[in-house]
Amino acid sequence: xxxxxxxxxxxxxxxxxxxxxxxxxxxxxxxxxxxxxxxxxxxxxxxxxxxxxxxxxxxxxxxxxxxxxxxxxxxxxxxxxxxxxxxxxxxxxxxxxxxxxxxxxxxxxxxxxxxxxxxxxxxxxxxxxxxxxxxxxxxxxxxxxxxxxxxxxxxxxxxxxxxxxxxxxxxxxxxxxxxxxxxxxxxxxxxxxxxxxxxxxxxxxxxxxxxxxxxxxxxxxxxxxxxxxxxxxxxxxxxxxxxxxxxxxxxxxxxxxxxxxxxxxxxxxxxxxxxxxxxxxxxxxxxxxxxxxxxxxxxxxxxxxxxxxxxxxxxxxxxxxxxxxxxxxxxxxxxxxxxxxxxxxxxxxxxxxxxxxxxxxxxxxxxxxxxxxxxxxxxxxxxxxxxxxxxxxxx
Amino acid sequence: xxxxxxxxxxxxxxxxxxxxxxxxxxxxxxxxxxxxxxxxxxxxxxxxxxxxxxxxxxxxxxxxxxxxxxxxxxxxxxxxxxxxxxxxxxxxxxxxxxxxxxxxxxxxxxxxxxxxxxxxxxxxxxxxxxxxxxxxxxxxxxxxxxxxxxxxxxxxxxxxxxxxxxxxxx
Numbered sequence: 190x191x192x193x194x195x196x197x198x199x200x201x202x203x204x205x206x207x208x209x210x211x212x213x214x215x216x217x218x219x220x221x222x223x224x225x226x227x228x229x230x231x232x233x234x235x236x237x238x239x240x241x242x243x244x245x246x247x248x249x250x251x252x253x254x255x256x257x258x259x260x261x262x263x264x265x266x267x268x269x270x271x272x273x274x275x276x277x278x279x280x281x282x283x284x285x286x287x288x289x290x291x292x293x294x295x296x297x298x299x300x301x302x303x304x305x306x307x308x309x310x311x312x313x314x315x316x317x318x319x320x321x322x323x324x325x326x327x328x329x330x331x332x333x334x335x336x337x338x339x340x341x342x343x344x345x346x347x348x349x350x351x352x353x354x355x356x357x358x359x360x361x362x363x364x365x366x367x368x369x370x371x372x373x374x375x376x377x378x379x380x381x382x383x384x385x386x387x388x389x390x391x392x393x394x395x396x397x398x399x400x401x402x403x404x405x406x407x408x409x410x411x412x413x414x415x416x417x418x419x420x421x422x423x424x425x426x427x428x429x430x431x432x433x434x435x436x437x438x439x440x441x442x443x444x445x446x447x448x449x450x451x452x453x454x455x456x457x458x459x460x461x462x463x464x465x466x467x468x469x470x471x472x473x474x475x476x477x478x479x480x481x482x483x484x485x486x487x488x489x490x491x492x493x494x495x496x497x498x499x500x501x502x503x504x505x506x507x508x509x510x511x512x513x514x515x516x517x518x519x520x521x522x523x524x525x526x527x528x529x530x531x532x533x534x535x536x537x538x539x540x541x542x543x544x545x546x547x548x549x550x551x552x553x554x555x556x557x558x559x560x561x562x563x564x565x566x567x568x569x570x571x572x573x574x575x576x577x578x579x580x581x582x583x584x
Numbered sequence: 585x586x587x588x589x590x591x592x593x594x595x596x597x598x599x600x601x602x603x604x605x606x607x608x609x610x611x612x613x614x615x616x617x618x619x620x621x622x623x624x625x626x627x628x629x630x631x632x633x634x635x636x637x638x639x640x641x642x643x644x645x646x647x648x649x650x651x652x653x654x655x656x657x658x659x660x661x662x663x664x665x666x667x668x669x670x671x672x673x674x675x676x677x678x679x680x681x682x683x684x685x686x687x688x689x690x691x692x693x694x695x696x697x698x699x700x701x702x703x704x705x706x707x708x709x710x711x712x713x714x715x716x717x718x719x720x721x722x723x724x725x726x727x728x729x730x731x732x733x734x735x736x737x738x739x740x741x742x743x744x745x746x747x748x749x750x751x752x753x754x
Binding site for chain 2: 263264267329332333335336337338339340341343373374458
Protein backbone atom coordinates (compact mmCIF):
# COMPACT_ATOMS: atom_id res chain seq x y z
CA UNK A 190 0.00 0.00 0.00
CA UNK A 191 1.26 3.45 -0.82
CA UNK A 192 1.36 5.59 2.24
CA UNK A 193 0.12 9.08 1.49
CA UNK A 194 -0.64 10.06 4.99
CA UNK A 195 1.46 12.53 6.88
CA UNK A 196 1.28 13.20 10.54
CA UNK A 197 1.37 16.85 11.55
CA UNK A 198 4.40 17.35 13.75
CA UNK A 199 2.67 19.08 16.59
CA UNK A 200 -0.50 16.97 16.88
CA UNK A 201 0.81 15.26 19.98
CA UNK A 202 1.07 18.60 21.77
CA UNK A 203 -2.65 18.90 21.75
CA UNK A 204 -3.10 15.88 23.99
CA UNK A 205 -0.36 16.67 26.52
CA UNK A 206 -2.05 16.62 29.92
CA UNK A 207 -1.91 19.55 32.28
CA UNK A 208 -0.48 18.23 35.53
CA UNK A 209 -2.48 20.46 37.88
CA UNK A 210 -4.18 18.31 40.54
CA UNK A 211 -7.47 20.20 40.46
CA UNK A 212 -8.00 19.18 36.86
CA UNK A 213 -7.12 15.52 37.36
CA UNK A 214 -10.62 14.03 36.70
CA UNK A 215 -10.87 15.97 33.44
CA UNK A 216 -7.57 14.50 32.25
CA UNK A 217 -8.55 11.03 33.29
CA UNK A 218 -11.55 11.49 31.00
CA UNK A 219 -9.34 12.76 28.19
CA UNK A 220 -7.03 9.73 28.51
CA UNK A 221 -10.05 7.42 28.53
CA UNK A 222 -11.22 9.11 25.31
CA UNK A 223 -7.81 8.54 23.79
CA UNK A 224 -7.72 4.88 24.75
CA UNK A 225 -11.25 4.34 23.36
CA UNK A 226 -10.15 6.08 20.17
CA UNK A 227 -7.28 3.64 19.82
CA UNK A 228 -9.68 0.68 20.19
CA UNK A 229 -12.04 2.17 17.62
CA UNK A 230 -9.19 2.64 15.20
CA UNK A 231 -7.88 -0.90 15.68
CA UNK A 232 -11.31 -2.37 14.96
CA UNK A 233 -12.38 -0.07 12.15
CA UNK A 234 -9.23 0.77 10.22
CA UNK A 235 -8.30 -1.99 7.85
CA UNK A 236 -4.97 -0.65 6.72
CA UNK A 237 -2.49 1.89 7.90
CA UNK A 238 -3.53 2.06 11.56
CA UNK A 239 -0.16 3.44 12.55
CA UNK A 240 -0.54 6.36 10.16
CA UNK A 241 -3.65 7.78 11.81
CA UNK A 242 -2.73 11.02 13.54
CA UNK A 243 -3.54 11.40 17.19
CA UNK A 244 -6.79 13.25 17.77
CA UNK A 245 -7.36 16.20 20.04
CA UNK A 246 -10.15 15.22 22.41
CA UNK A 247 -12.67 17.98 22.99
CA UNK A 248 -11.34 20.38 20.37
CA UNK A 249 -12.73 23.86 20.81
CA UNK A 250 -13.24 24.54 17.16
CA UNK A 251 -14.43 21.41 15.37
CA UNK A 252 -18.16 20.62 15.55
CA UNK A 253 -19.18 17.60 17.62
CA UNK A 254 -20.19 14.43 15.82
CA UNK A 255 -23.84 14.99 16.79
CA UNK A 256 -23.75 18.47 15.27
CA UNK A 257 -21.98 17.11 12.21
CA UNK A 258 -24.67 14.48 11.83
CA UNK A 259 -27.47 17.02 12.15
CA UNK A 260 -26.00 19.80 10.03
CA UNK A 261 -24.11 17.89 7.36
CA UNK A 262 -24.69 14.13 7.22
CA UNK A 263 -28.48 14.44 7.34
CA UNK A 264 -28.24 16.54 4.16
CA UNK A 265 -26.45 13.87 2.13
CA UNK A 266 -28.24 11.39 -0.12
CA UNK A 267 -29.83 8.63 2.02
CA UNK A 268 -27.32 5.85 1.07
CA UNK A 269 -24.34 8.08 1.95
CA UNK A 270 -25.98 9.39 5.11
CA UNK A 271 -26.73 5.91 6.43
CA UNK A 272 -23.20 4.75 5.53
CA UNK A 273 -21.60 7.58 7.51
CA UNK A 274 -24.06 7.25 10.39
CA UNK A 275 -23.16 3.56 10.61
CA UNK A 276 -19.50 4.32 11.34
CA UNK A 277 -18.34 3.75 14.92
CA UNK A 278 -18.37 6.77 17.22
CA UNK A 279 -15.22 8.85 16.91
CA UNK A 280 -14.56 8.00 13.26
CA UNK A 281 -15.72 11.39 12.02
CA UNK A 282 -14.30 13.51 14.83
CA UNK A 283 -12.53 16.61 13.52
CA UNK A 284 -13.55 15.80 9.97
CA UNK A 285 -12.69 18.67 7.65
CA UNK A 286 -13.96 17.64 4.24
CA UNK A 287 -16.37 15.24 2.56
CA UNK A 288 -15.82 14.91 -1.18
CA UNK A 289 -18.38 13.36 -3.48
CA UNK A 290 -17.57 12.93 -7.15
CA UNK A 291 -20.02 11.12 -9.44
CA UNK A 292 -18.68 7.66 -10.25
CA UNK A 293 -15.77 7.93 -7.77
CA UNK A 294 -15.36 6.68 -4.20
CA UNK A 295 -16.49 8.81 -1.27
CA UNK A 296 -13.50 10.68 0.19
CA UNK A 297 -13.13 12.20 3.62
CA UNK A 298 -10.31 14.34 4.98
CA UNK A 299 -9.09 15.16 8.43
CA UNK A 300 -5.94 17.30 8.47
CA UNK A 301 -3.55 15.73 6.01
CA UNK A 302 -5.23 12.35 6.27
CA UNK A 303 -7.51 11.39 3.39
CA UNK A 304 -9.59 8.25 3.68
CA UNK A 305 -12.63 6.52 2.27
CA UNK A 306 -15.45 4.41 3.69
CA UNK A 307 -15.88 0.84 2.54
CA UNK A 308 -19.42 -0.41 1.80
CA UNK A 309 -19.23 -2.60 4.92
CA UNK A 310 -19.00 0.49 7.12
CA UNK A 311 -15.25 0.56 7.79
CA UNK A 312 -12.84 3.34 7.03
CA UNK A 313 -9.63 2.79 5.10
CA UNK A 314 -7.31 4.19 2.47
CA UNK A 315 -7.85 1.76 -0.43
CA UNK A 316 -9.88 3.89 -2.83
CA UNK A 317 -10.70 0.91 -5.05
CA UNK A 318 -12.77 -0.55 -2.22
CA UNK A 319 -14.35 2.80 -1.34
CA UNK A 320 -18.11 3.32 -1.40
CA UNK A 321 -18.95 4.57 -4.92
CA UNK A 322 -20.83 7.84 -5.18
CA UNK A 323 -23.47 7.65 -7.92
CA UNK A 324 -24.56 10.66 -10.02
CA UNK A 325 -28.01 10.15 -8.45
CA UNK A 326 -26.50 10.51 -4.95
CA UNK A 327 -24.83 13.80 -5.91
CA UNK A 328 -28.09 15.11 -7.43
CA UNK A 329 -30.14 13.97 -4.46
CA UNK A 330 -27.68 15.57 -1.99
CA UNK A 331 -27.96 18.91 -3.79
CA UNK A 332 -31.76 18.64 -3.69
CA UNK A 333 -31.76 17.95 0.03
CA UNK A 334 -29.18 20.69 0.76
CA UNK A 335 -31.20 23.28 -1.15
CA UNK A 336 -34.47 21.89 0.28
CA UNK A 337 -35.69 21.25 -3.27
CA UNK A 338 -35.37 24.97 -3.99
CA UNK A 339 -32.51 25.42 -6.48
CA UNK A 340 -34.03 28.77 -7.49
CA UNK A 341 -33.46 30.10 -3.95
CA UNK A 342 -29.71 29.43 -4.25
CA UNK A 343 -29.20 30.90 -7.73
CA UNK A 344 -26.59 33.46 -6.61
CA UNK A 345 -24.66 30.88 -4.61
CA UNK A 346 -24.72 28.42 -7.50
CA UNK A 347 -23.39 31.11 -9.79
CA UNK A 348 -20.47 31.52 -7.37
CA UNK A 349 -19.99 27.75 -7.15
CA UNK A 350 -20.85 27.10 -3.51
CA UNK A 351 -23.70 26.69 -1.06
CA UNK A 352 -23.66 27.59 2.62
CA UNK A 353 -25.38 25.19 4.98
CA UNK A 354 -26.78 25.72 8.45
CA UNK A 355 -23.80 25.87 10.81
CA UNK A 356 -21.73 27.79 8.25
CA UNK A 357 -20.47 24.67 6.47
CA UNK A 358 -19.70 25.37 2.82
CA UNK A 359 -20.32 23.12 -0.15
CA UNK A 360 -18.26 23.68 -3.28
CA UNK A 361 -19.87 22.54 -6.54
CA UNK A 362 -18.64 21.57 -9.98
CA UNK A 363 -20.54 20.47 -13.05
CA UNK A 364 -21.81 21.83 -16.34
CA UNK A 365 -21.63 25.62 -16.24
CA UNK A 366 -24.36 27.53 -18.08
CA UNK A 367 -23.06 30.81 -19.49
CA UNK A 368 -25.32 33.62 -20.70
CA UNK A 369 -24.01 36.85 -22.18
CA UNK A 370 -20.48 35.95 -21.15
CA UNK A 371 -21.45 35.51 -17.47
CA UNK A 372 -21.99 32.34 -15.48
CA UNK A 373 -25.74 31.86 -15.12
CA UNK A 374 -25.79 28.66 -13.11
CA UNK A 375 -24.21 25.23 -12.67
CA UNK A 376 -26.35 22.33 -13.79
CA UNK A 377 -25.69 18.57 -13.93
CA UNK A 378 -23.65 18.95 -10.75
CA UNK A 379 -21.09 16.15 -10.64
CA UNK A 380 -18.84 17.04 -7.69
CA UNK A 381 -19.51 18.26 -4.20
CA UNK A 382 -16.95 19.25 -1.61
CA UNK A 383 -18.45 19.73 1.84
CA UNK A 384 -16.07 21.76 4.00
CA UNK A 385 -16.87 21.50 7.68
CA UNK A 386 -16.89 24.91 9.39
CA UNK A 387 -14.39 25.49 12.18
CA UNK A 388 -14.29 28.68 14.14
CA UNK A 389 -10.89 29.91 15.20
CA UNK A 390 -11.23 32.69 17.73
CA UNK A 391 -8.69 35.06 19.20
CA UNK A 392 -6.26 35.34 16.27
CA UNK A 393 -6.90 39.06 15.82
CA UNK A 394 -6.09 40.07 19.43
CA UNK A 395 -2.33 40.31 18.90
CA UNK A 396 -2.76 42.45 15.81
CA UNK A 397 -5.38 44.82 17.20
CA UNK A 398 -3.00 47.21 19.08
CA UNK A 399 -1.16 47.88 15.79
CA UNK A 400 -4.42 48.95 14.15
CA UNK A 401 -5.34 51.44 16.88
CA UNK A 402 -3.99 54.98 17.02
CA UNK A 403 -5.19 57.53 19.59
CA UNK A 404 -7.89 55.04 20.67
CA UNK A 405 -9.32 54.96 17.13
CA UNK A 406 -9.27 51.90 14.90
CA UNK A 407 -7.61 52.90 11.64
CA UNK A 408 -8.72 51.86 8.15
CA UNK A 409 -6.61 48.87 7.19
CA UNK A 410 -5.75 46.91 4.07
CA UNK A 411 -4.69 43.32 4.69
CA UNK A 412 -2.48 41.93 1.92
CA UNK A 413 -2.26 38.17 1.89
CA UNK A 414 -1.60 35.24 -0.42
CA UNK A 415 -4.27 32.47 -0.43
CA UNK A 416 -4.36 30.11 2.56
CA UNK A 417 -2.48 32.50 4.87
CA UNK A 418 -5.40 33.01 7.26
CA UNK A 419 -6.72 36.25 5.79
CA UNK A 420 -10.44 35.47 6.10
CA UNK A 421 -10.03 33.92 9.55
CA UNK A 422 -8.18 37.03 10.74
CA UNK A 423 -10.79 39.34 9.24
CA UNK A 424 -13.62 37.36 10.85
CA UNK A 425 -11.92 37.54 14.23
CA UNK A 426 -11.29 41.27 13.88
CA UNK A 427 -15.01 41.77 13.16
CA UNK A 428 -15.90 39.81 16.30
CA UNK A 429 -13.42 41.75 18.46
CA UNK A 430 -14.44 45.18 17.14
CA UNK A 431 -18.11 44.34 17.53
CA UNK A 432 -17.74 42.96 21.07
CA UNK A 433 -15.18 45.51 22.22
CA UNK A 434 -11.79 44.79 23.76
CA UNK A 435 -11.49 46.40 27.20
CA UNK A 436 -7.78 45.43 27.47
CA UNK A 437 -7.04 47.49 24.37
CA UNK A 438 -9.31 50.30 25.59
CA UNK A 439 -11.77 49.59 22.81
CA UNK A 440 -15.53 49.83 23.26
CA UNK A 441 -17.80 47.74 21.02
CA UNK A 442 -18.44 49.30 17.62
CA UNK A 443 -21.24 48.96 15.08
CA UNK A 444 -19.71 46.86 12.34
CA UNK A 445 -21.20 46.46 8.87
CA UNK A 446 -20.04 43.48 6.85
CA UNK A 447 -20.45 43.13 3.10
CA UNK A 448 -20.07 39.40 2.61
CA UNK A 449 -20.19 38.90 -1.14
CA UNK A 450 -19.06 35.27 -1.05
CA UNK A 451 -20.72 34.33 2.28
CA UNK A 452 -17.29 33.46 3.67
CA UNK A 453 -17.06 35.86 6.59
CA UNK A 454 -20.44 35.33 8.21
CA UNK A 455 -21.37 32.00 6.59
CA UNK A 456 -25.00 33.13 6.43
CA UNK A 457 -27.69 30.49 6.16
CA UNK A 458 -31.03 31.99 5.16
CA UNK A 459 -29.72 35.43 6.09
CA UNK A 460 -28.56 34.50 9.60
CA UNK A 461 -24.78 34.52 10.28
CA UNK A 462 -23.64 31.06 11.31
CA UNK A 463 -20.26 32.33 12.50
CA UNK A 464 -20.03 34.41 15.65
CA UNK A 465 -19.40 37.97 14.47
CA UNK A 466 -20.20 39.74 17.73
CA UNK A 467 -23.28 41.54 19.02
CA UNK A 468 -23.05 44.75 16.97
CA UNK A 469 -22.58 43.33 13.49
CA UNK A 470 -24.91 43.72 10.51
CA UNK A 471 -24.30 41.51 7.49
CA UNK A 472 -25.24 42.05 3.86
CA UNK A 473 -24.97 38.54 2.52
CA UNK A 474 -24.20 37.75 -1.16
CA UNK A 475 -24.14 41.49 -1.88
CA UNK A 476 -21.72 43.09 -4.38
CA UNK A 477 -19.10 44.97 -2.35
CA UNK A 478 -19.45 48.39 -3.93
CA UNK A 479 -23.24 48.45 -3.60
CA UNK A 480 -23.15 46.88 -0.16
CA UNK A 481 -20.77 49.48 1.28
CA UNK A 482 -23.05 52.30 0.10
CA UNK A 483 -26.17 50.50 1.36
CA UNK A 484 -24.65 49.99 4.80
CA UNK A 485 -23.45 53.56 4.95
CA UNK A 486 -26.92 54.91 4.23
CA UNK A 487 -29.01 52.41 6.14
CA UNK A 488 -27.11 51.08 9.15
CA UNK A 489 -24.79 53.91 10.30
CA UNK A 490 -21.80 51.63 10.85
CA UNK A 491 -18.62 52.81 12.57
CA UNK A 492 -16.61 50.13 10.79
CA UNK A 493 -17.24 48.49 7.39
CA UNK A 494 -15.50 45.20 6.70
CA UNK A 495 -15.32 43.44 3.38
CA UNK A 496 -13.17 40.77 1.80
CA UNK A 497 -11.08 40.72 -1.38
CA UNK A 498 -11.45 44.14 -2.98
CA UNK A 499 -10.26 44.35 -6.56
CA UNK A 500 -12.71 46.13 -8.83
CA UNK A 501 -12.57 49.80 -9.75
CA UNK A 502 -16.13 50.46 -8.51
CA UNK A 503 -15.09 49.11 -5.09
CA UNK A 504 -12.58 51.96 -4.77
CA UNK A 505 -15.25 54.63 -5.33
CA UNK A 506 -17.50 53.06 -2.68
CA UNK A 507 -14.53 52.74 -0.32
CA UNK A 508 -13.64 56.41 -0.66
CA UNK A 509 -17.26 57.36 -0.05
CA UNK A 510 -17.28 55.31 3.16
CA UNK A 511 -13.98 56.68 4.49
CA UNK A 512 -14.96 60.24 3.62
CA UNK A 513 -18.15 59.61 5.60
CA UNK A 514 -16.01 59.01 8.69
CA UNK A 515 -16.24 55.22 8.65
CA UNK A 516 -13.27 52.93 9.26
CA UNK A 517 -12.87 50.37 6.49
CA UNK A 518 -11.02 47.10 6.95
CA UNK A 519 -10.54 45.01 3.85
CA UNK A 520 -8.25 42.49 2.19
CA UNK A 521 -6.58 41.95 -1.16
CA UNK A 522 -4.74 38.99 -2.66
CA UNK A 523 -1.01 39.62 -2.94
CA UNK A 524 2.42 38.84 -1.54
CA UNK A 525 3.43 42.29 -0.29
CA UNK A 526 3.17 46.03 -1.00
CA UNK A 527 5.34 45.82 -4.14
CA UNK A 528 3.26 42.95 -5.50
CA UNK A 529 -0.03 44.85 -5.25
CA UNK A 530 1.55 48.00 -6.68
CA UNK A 531 2.15 46.02 -9.88
CA UNK A 532 -1.63 45.62 -10.35
CA UNK A 533 -3.25 48.85 -11.65
CA UNK A 534 -6.49 48.72 -9.67
CA UNK A 535 -4.76 47.74 -6.42
CA UNK A 536 -2.07 50.40 -6.94
CA UNK A 537 -4.88 52.92 -7.28
CA UNK A 538 -6.52 51.50 -4.16
CA UNK A 539 -3.35 51.94 -2.09
CA UNK A 540 -2.79 55.36 -3.61
CA UNK A 541 -6.19 56.68 -2.48
CA UNK A 542 -4.64 57.47 0.90
CA UNK A 543 -7.68 56.14 2.75
CA UNK A 544 -5.74 53.39 4.48
CA UNK A 545 -3.75 54.22 7.59
CA UNK A 546 -2.56 50.68 8.10
CA UNK A 547 -1.21 48.09 5.70
CA UNK A 548 -0.84 44.52 6.98
CA UNK A 549 1.09 41.83 5.11
CA UNK A 550 0.27 38.21 5.96
CA UNK A 551 2.20 35.10 4.98
CA UNK A 552 2.62 31.45 5.93
CA UNK A 553 6.37 31.79 6.63
CA UNK A 554 6.13 30.89 10.31
CA UNK A 555 2.81 29.11 9.95
CA UNK A 556 -0.61 30.31 8.83
CA UNK A 557 -1.28 33.80 10.15
CA UNK A 558 2.26 35.22 10.16
CA UNK A 559 2.13 39.03 10.10
CA UNK A 560 5.20 40.09 8.14
CA UNK A 561 4.67 43.81 8.21
CA UNK A 562 2.36 46.50 9.55
CA UNK A 563 2.95 49.99 8.22
CA UNK A 564 1.24 53.30 7.61
CA UNK A 565 0.83 53.64 3.82
CA UNK A 566 0.26 57.39 4.13
CA UNK A 567 3.70 58.02 5.71
CA UNK A 568 5.52 54.81 4.87
CA UNK A 569 6.37 54.38 8.60
CA UNK A 570 6.77 50.76 9.78
CA UNK A 571 4.73 50.02 12.90
CA UNK A 572 5.64 46.38 13.48
CA UNK A 573 9.30 45.76 14.27
CA UNK A 574 9.43 41.98 14.06
CA UNK A 575 7.11 39.37 12.44
CA UNK A 576 4.13 38.42 14.54
CA UNK A 577 2.66 34.92 14.59
CA UNK A 578 -1.06 35.14 15.19
CA UNK A 579 -1.59 31.45 15.79
CA UNK A 580 0.22 28.14 16.04
CA UNK A 581 0.67 25.58 13.33
CA UNK A 582 -1.86 23.23 14.82
CA UNK A 583 -4.64 25.24 13.19
CA UNK A 584 -3.01 25.24 9.77
CA UNK B 585 -95.68 -1.81 8.60
CA UNK B 586 -92.30 -3.41 8.03
CA UNK B 587 -92.84 -3.16 4.29
CA UNK B 588 -93.61 0.52 4.60
CA UNK B 589 -90.44 1.11 6.60
CA UNK B 590 -88.43 -0.80 3.98
CA UNK B 591 -89.84 1.33 1.19
CA UNK B 592 -89.03 4.50 3.11
CA UNK B 593 -85.47 3.25 3.65
CA UNK B 594 -85.08 2.66 -0.11
CA UNK B 595 -86.37 6.14 -0.83
CA UNK B 596 -84.06 7.76 1.78
CA UNK B 597 -81.00 5.73 0.70
CA UNK B 598 -81.48 6.49 -2.93
CA UNK B 599 -82.08 10.17 -2.20
CA UNK B 600 -78.96 10.39 0.01
CA UNK B 601 -76.87 8.77 -2.73
CA UNK B 602 -78.14 11.37 -5.20
CA UNK B 603 -77.34 14.21 -2.80
CA UNK B 604 -73.83 12.85 -2.22
CA UNK B 605 -73.17 12.67 -5.94
CA UNK B 606 -74.52 16.21 -6.36
CA UNK B 607 -72.23 17.40 -3.55
CA UNK B 608 -69.15 15.87 -5.18
CA UNK B 609 -69.99 17.76 -8.39
CA UNK B 610 -70.34 20.99 -6.39
CA UNK B 611 -67.09 20.48 -4.46
CA UNK B 612 -64.91 19.60 -7.46
CA UNK B 613 -64.68 23.14 -8.95
CA UNK B 614 -64.21 24.59 -5.46
CA UNK B 615 -61.29 22.28 -4.78
CA UNK B 616 -59.72 23.00 -8.16
CA UNK B 617 -60.15 26.74 -7.46
CA UNK B 618 -58.39 26.29 -4.10
CA UNK B 619 -55.50 24.49 -5.85
CA UNK B 620 -55.35 27.22 -8.46
CA UNK B 621 -55.25 29.91 -5.78
CA UNK B 622 -52.45 28.13 -3.88
CA UNK B 623 -50.34 27.47 -7.00
CA UNK B 624 -50.74 31.12 -7.99
CA UNK B 625 -49.57 32.22 -4.52
CA UNK B 626 -46.68 29.73 -4.71
CA UNK B 627 -45.57 31.24 -8.02
CA UNK B 628 -45.58 34.69 -6.43
CA UNK B 629 -43.57 33.46 -3.41
CA UNK B 630 -40.97 31.88 -5.71
CA UNK B 631 -40.69 34.54 -8.39
CA UNK B 632 -40.88 37.56 -6.11
CA UNK B 633 -38.91 36.59 -3.03
CA UNK B 634 -37.18 33.28 -3.92
CA UNK B 635 -38.62 31.75 -0.76
CA UNK B 636 -37.44 28.14 -0.32
CA UNK B 637 -40.19 25.61 -1.07
CA UNK B 638 -41.14 24.49 2.46
CA UNK B 639 -41.83 28.08 3.55
CA UNK B 640 -43.26 29.05 0.14
CA UNK B 641 -45.73 26.13 0.26
CA UNK B 642 -46.74 26.95 3.82
CA UNK B 643 -47.13 30.64 2.92
CA UNK B 644 -49.12 29.89 -0.23
CA UNK B 645 -52.03 28.29 1.64
CA UNK B 646 -53.02 31.41 3.57
CA UNK B 647 -56.76 31.73 2.99
CA UNK B 648 -56.88 28.52 0.93
CA UNK B 649 -59.63 26.01 1.80
CA UNK B 650 -59.05 22.47 2.94
CA UNK B 651 -58.18 19.89 1.67
CA UNK B 652 -55.98 21.77 -0.83
CA UNK B 653 -54.22 23.57 2.05
CA UNK B 654 -53.64 20.20 3.73
CA UNK B 655 -52.03 18.90 0.53
CA UNK B 656 -49.58 21.83 0.34
CA UNK B 657 -48.67 21.56 4.02
CA UNK B 658 -48.08 17.81 3.62
CA UNK B 659 -45.68 18.50 0.71
CA UNK B 660 -43.86 21.17 2.77
CA UNK B 661 -43.53 18.76 5.69
CA UNK B 662 -42.08 15.99 3.52
CA UNK B 663 -39.55 18.32 1.87
CA UNK B 664 -38.42 19.42 5.33
CA UNK B 665 -37.82 15.74 6.09
CA UNK B 666 -35.41 15.50 3.16
CA UNK B 667 -37.74 14.09 0.49
CA UNK B 668 -37.28 15.74 -2.94
CA UNK B 669 -40.17 18.03 -3.89
CA UNK B 670 -41.29 15.93 -6.90
CA UNK B 671 -41.56 12.77 -4.80
CA UNK B 672 -43.18 14.66 -1.91
CA UNK B 673 -45.85 16.05 -4.28
CA UNK B 674 -46.67 12.60 -5.66
CA UNK B 675 -46.73 11.07 -2.17
CA UNK B 676 -49.06 13.75 -0.82
CA UNK B 677 -51.33 13.11 -3.82
CA UNK B 678 -51.47 9.37 -3.10
CA UNK B 679 -52.10 9.90 0.60
CA UNK B 680 -54.76 12.61 0.34
CA UNK B 681 -56.56 11.56 -2.85
CA UNK B 682 -59.55 10.29 -0.87
CA UNK B 683 -60.15 13.68 0.74
CA UNK B 684 -60.84 15.24 -2.67
CA UNK B 685 -63.69 14.96 -5.17
CA UNK B 686 -61.42 15.24 -8.21
CA UNK B 687 -61.48 13.07 -11.32
CA UNK B 688 -58.50 11.10 -12.63
CA UNK B 689 -57.96 13.81 -15.25
CA UNK B 690 -57.96 16.50 -12.55
CA UNK B 691 -55.34 14.53 -10.61
CA UNK B 692 -53.14 14.26 -13.64
CA UNK B 693 -53.24 18.06 -13.88
CA UNK B 694 -52.44 18.49 -10.18
CA UNK B 695 -49.66 15.90 -10.09
CA UNK B 696 -48.08 17.29 -13.25
CA UNK B 697 -47.32 20.52 -11.37
CA UNK B 698 -45.05 18.63 -8.97
CA UNK B 699 -42.82 17.11 -11.67
CA UNK B 700 -39.37 18.71 -11.40
CA UNK B 701 -40.63 21.27 -8.89
CA UNK B 702 -37.76 23.23 -7.33
CA UNK B 703 -35.08 21.83 -9.62
CA UNK B 704 -34.63 24.81 -11.93
CA UNK B 705 -34.00 28.54 -11.70
CA UNK B 706 -36.59 31.17 -10.85
CA UNK B 707 -37.58 31.94 -14.43
CA UNK B 708 -38.21 28.28 -15.24
CA UNK B 709 -40.13 27.69 -12.02
CA UNK B 710 -42.30 30.68 -12.81
CA UNK B 711 -43.03 29.35 -16.30
CA UNK B 712 -43.88 25.88 -14.99
CA UNK B 713 -46.20 27.18 -12.28
CA UNK B 714 -47.91 29.56 -14.71
CA UNK B 715 -48.56 26.59 -17.00
CA UNK B 716 -49.92 24.65 -14.02
CA UNK B 717 -52.24 27.56 -13.20
CA UNK B 718 -53.53 27.67 -16.79
CA UNK B 719 -54.26 23.97 -16.79
CA UNK B 720 -55.94 24.18 -13.40
CA UNK B 721 -58.08 27.07 -14.63
CA UNK B 722 -59.17 25.03 -17.65
CA UNK B 723 -60.02 22.08 -15.41
CA UNK B 724 -61.89 24.39 -13.05
CA UNK B 725 -64.02 25.82 -15.88
CA UNK B 726 -64.87 22.34 -17.11
CA UNK B 727 -65.75 21.22 -13.60
CA UNK B 728 -67.90 24.33 -13.10
CA UNK B 729 -69.87 23.58 -16.25
CA UNK B 730 -70.38 19.94 -15.28
CA UNK B 731 -71.39 21.01 -11.81
CA UNK B 732 -74.07 23.34 -13.17
CA UNK B 733 -75.53 20.57 -15.33
CA UNK B 734 -75.08 17.44 -13.25
CA UNK B 735 -75.34 18.56 -9.61
CA UNK B 736 -79.03 19.45 -9.98
CA UNK B 737 -79.71 16.26 -11.97
CA UNK B 738 -78.20 14.08 -9.23
CA UNK B 739 -79.96 16.00 -6.48
CA UNK B 740 -83.37 15.09 -7.95
CA UNK B 741 -82.45 11.84 -9.63
CA UNK B 742 -81.66 10.08 -6.37
CA UNK B 743 -85.13 10.68 -4.98
CA UNK B 744 -86.80 10.01 -8.32
CA UNK B 745 -84.97 6.73 -8.78
CA UNK B 746 -85.94 5.78 -5.20
CA UNK B 747 -89.54 6.63 -5.92
CA UNK B 748 -89.45 4.55 -9.11
CA UNK B 749 -88.14 1.52 -7.23
CA UNK B 750 -90.84 1.98 -4.57
CA UNK B 751 -93.52 2.09 -7.26
CA UNK B 752 -92.21 -1.07 -8.91
CA UNK B 753 -92.24 -2.89 -5.57
CA UNK B 754 -95.73 -1.69 -4.78
